[in-house]
Amino acid sequence: VQLQASGGGLVQAGGSLRLSCAASGRTRSTYAMGWFRQAPGKEREFVAATNRNGGSTYYADFVKGRFSISRDSAKNTMYLQMNSLKPEDTAVYYCAAVLDYSGHLFLRDSEYDSWGQGTLVTVSS
Numbered sequence: 001v002q003l004q005a006s007g008g009g010l011v012q013a014g015g016s017l018r019l020s021c022a023a024s025g026r027t028r029s030t031y032a033m034g035w036f037r038q039a040p041g042k043e044r045e046f047v048a049a050t051n052r053n054g055g056s057t058y059y060a061d062f063v064k065g066r067f068s069i070s071r072d073s074a075k076n077t078m079y080l081q082m083n084s085l086k087p088e089d090t091a092v093y094y095c096a097a098v099l100d101y102s103g104h105l106f107l108r109d110s111e112y113d114s115w116g117q118g119t120l121v122t123v124s125s
Helices: none
Strands: 002-006 007-014 017-024 031-038 045-050 057-059 067-072 077-082 091-099 118-125
Touching: 007 057, 007 077, 017 091, 017 118, 031 077, 045 067, 045 077, 057 067, 077 091, 077 118
Parallel strands: 007 118
Antiparallel strands: 002 017, 017 077, 031 045, 031 091, 045 057, 067 077, 091 118
8 A cells, every 4th residue: 555644834832733644555455554753863653553444543642632543444544633732743754554454553663564755744832
C-alpha cells in the first residue's frame, strides 16, 4: 500500500491541526496504522496507533488527551487530530501501515512496512 501524508503546517502554541494519511494501492487488504514523528536531531518516536478496523487505539503518554487518531475506511484515510499543540510537538510526522488480520495494535516503527513521506508540523511559542 502507498501512503500520502498531508496537513502539516505552522501553528501557534495552543492551536490545532489535522493530519491526513491517504492510502492507495492494495486497500482491500486490512492494515493496522500508526503515526510517528521525528524532531530535528532526535530519533523517530511513536505517537499513536489504530488497529485494522479502528476499534482500538493507543497513544504515547505525551499526546494523551491532546491528540486523537481515527480512520475512515470508505475514504482509505487515517487522521491525526492534534489539539493544544506545544512547541515540543514540532517534528516531521509520518504515517505508517502494516498488513494485519489479527486486530492488534503496533507500537514499534520496525513493525511497519509501508511509510508515507512525512509532513512537517511547526509549533511556534
